Amino acid sequence: MWSRRAFLRATGVLGTAAAAVERNEVEALAQVSAGVAGRSPEEVAQDEFYWREIQSAFTLDRTLINLNNGNSCPSPRVVHEAYKRYLDFSNQAPVYHRTQIAQNIETVRRRLAMEFGADPEEIAVTRNASESLQIAQESLDLKPGDEVIITDQDYHRMLMTWDQRMRREKIKVTRIQFEAPATQQDLYDRFERAITKNTRAMLFCHITNITGQLFPVQRLCRMARQRGIVTIVDGAQAIAHFPFKLRELEADFYGTSLHKWLLAPIGTGMLYVRRDQIPKAWPLQAALDLQTNDIRKFEQIGTHPAAARAAINEALAFHQAIGADRKAARLRYLTLRWANRLKQHSRVKIYSNLDAGQTWGLAYMAIDGVDPRRLSTHLWDKYRIIANAVVQAPYPGPQFPYQGIRVTPNVYTTLEEIDTFVAAIEEVLKNGLPALPA
Numbered sequence: 001m002w003s004r005r006a007f008l009r010a011t012g013v014l015g016t017a018a019a020a021v022e023r024n025e026v027e028a029l030a031q032v033s034a035g036v037a038g039r040s041p042e043e044v045a046q047d048e049f050y051w052r053e054i055q056s057a058f059t060l061d062r063t064l065i066n067l068n069n070g071n072s073c074p075s076p077r078v079v080h081e082a083y084k085r086y087l088d089f090s091n092q093a094p095v096y097h098r099t100q101i102a103q104n105i106e107t108v109r110r111r112l113a114m115e116f117g118a119d120p121e122e123i124a125v126t127r128n129a130s131e132s133l134q135i136a137q138e139s140l141d142l143k144p145g146d147e148v149i150i151t152d153q154d155y156h157r158m159l160m161t162w163d164q165r166m167r168r169e170k171i172k173v174t175r176i177q178f179e180a181p182a183t184q185q186d187l188y189d190r191f192e193r194a195i196t197k198n199t200r201a202m203l204f205c206h207i208t209n210i211t212g213q214l215f216p217v218q219r220l221c222r223m224a225r226q227r228g229i230v231t232i233v234d235g236a237q238a239i240a241h242f243p244f245k246l247r248e249l250e251a252d253f254y255g256t257s258l259h260k261w262l263l264a265p266i267g268t269g270m271l272y273v274r275r276d277q278i279p280k281a282w283p284l285q286a287a288l289d290l291q292t293n294d295i296r297k298f299e300q301i302g303t304h305p306a307a308a309r310a311a312i313n314e315a316l317a318f319h320q321a322i323g324a325d326r327k328a329a330r331l332r333y334l335t336l337r338w339a340n341r342l343k344q345h346s347r348v349k350i351y352s353n354l355d356a357g358q359t360w361g362l363a364y365m366a367i368d369g370v371d372p373r374r375l376s377t378h379l380w381d382k383y384r385i386i387a388n389a390v391v392q393a394p395y396p397g398p399q400f401p402y403q404g405i406r407v408t409p410n411v412y413t414t415l416e417e418i419d420t421f422v423a424a425i426e427e428v429l430k431n432g433l434p435a436l437p438a
Helices: 005-010 014-034 049-057 077-092 094-103 106-116 128-138 155-168 182-196 217-226 294-300 311-321 324-342 371-384 417-432
Strands: 123-126 149-151 170-174 199-205 230-234 253-257 270-272 348-350 363-367 388-390 402-409
Touching: 014 049, 014 077, 014 311, 049 128, 077 094, 077 311, 094 149, 106 217, 106 270, 106 311, 123 128, 123 294, 128 155, 128 230, 128 253, 128 270, 149 155, 155 170, 170 371, 182 199, 199 217, 217 230, 230 270, 270 294, 270 371, 311 324, 324 363, 363 417, 371 388, 371 402, 371 417
Parallel strands: 149 170, 149 199, 199 230, 230 253
Antiparallel strands: 123 270, 253 270, 348 363, 363 402, 388 402
C-alpha cells in the first residue's frame, strides 16, 4: 500500500509537501512549549507529558540506550528530512543546485549569530569543533620561543595540533593539570601563574569533554587581553547545551560542533572570531588577499556538500521551539536523576560538580576497582547501553589521574533509560563484572 510520503516522492511533490510537514512539526512543538510558558524551566524539566512530545520528534532505535550524546547526536526528523531534501535537490544538477544552496548559508550565519550572541560577520560555518579550533590554532604567527598555555585535559585533536606546532616551529607549550571537579578560582589561578613574558596564546575549554568541568571563560579572556594574549575557547560541548552569549565571553576565537547539542546533521560546526582578530588570522586553507577582513575566508575548503549546513536552520528552529533554558534544565534533571542515586554508593565517585550552574547534560563517574573500559563493554553487551569510557591516552593526548565513564543523555532520553543505567551500575556494584573468558 502506498503511503502518503511514498506517493509524494513518486510524483515529485515531496520537496514542497515535506517542507510543509516539517514546518508543522516545529510549529506544533512551539505550541506545546507555549503551553508551559508560564512555568519555570525546572518545573517543566519534570513534566514527562511535555518531554514525550519532544521524544516523539525523533526516529530512533529504542532497543539501544544512547548515553554518549557528547560524541554526536541523532537529529530530530525535521532536521534529518530537511538534510535529505537538500541532498536530493543538490543531486539533480550539483554544479548548479549546490551553489544555490550554498548561497543560502548566509541565512544560517545570521541565525547562528542571533541565537548565540554575535555579529554575523564574526561567524564561520565549519564541519566540526576540531576544524574550527585548528583554524584558530594554525592562524597565529608564532616564532621559536613563543609560549602557549593549554591544559592536560583538552581534547586530543587540539593537544596534537599544538604538539605538531611545537615540533615544527619550536614554540613552547605549557600544559596545566588540575583536579576534577575544580573551583573556578583554582583554574583561573593556575593559568595566571603559568603566564610568562613570552606567552602569546591560551587555549582552554568552556566545559571539558571528559568531566564537563566548567571554566571561568570571561575572567580568563579578560586577563589574557590585558596582557596581549590571544584566547581560543573550545566550546564543543557548550553550544546549545546551556544558555550563554558568545560576545559576553569576550574570547578571541570560539570553536564548536553543531552535531552535538544543537542536533544538527553530522559534519556541522561553527567558528566565532572576534572582529578585530579576523584580519590578523590566517585561514587553514588558502584564501585570496581580498578576503583578509572577511570571516568567510575560514570556510574555504573546496568542493563540499552544502546540504548538512543548510539543515542547520531546522536544527536552530527545533532548539528555539524547546527553549534554551528548558533544554538545559531537562538535561540537568536527567543527569541528577542518575548521579544522585549512584553517589550514595561508597564505591562510586562522581568527578563532576553537581551544583547548579556547573553541570547540565555531561557528567563523569567511576566505580572503585572497576576498569571503565570493561564496564562500558558490559553495559553494551548486557543492556545495550552506549556509554563512553574516557581514559587517559598516550602522550601528547589527554593526561588525567582518573578513569571512568562519561554519561551524556539528551532531550529524547527517557526516564526509563536513565533508570536502566542506574540499575545496571548497581548490579555491577553488587555482583561485579562477569569473569573474562579463559
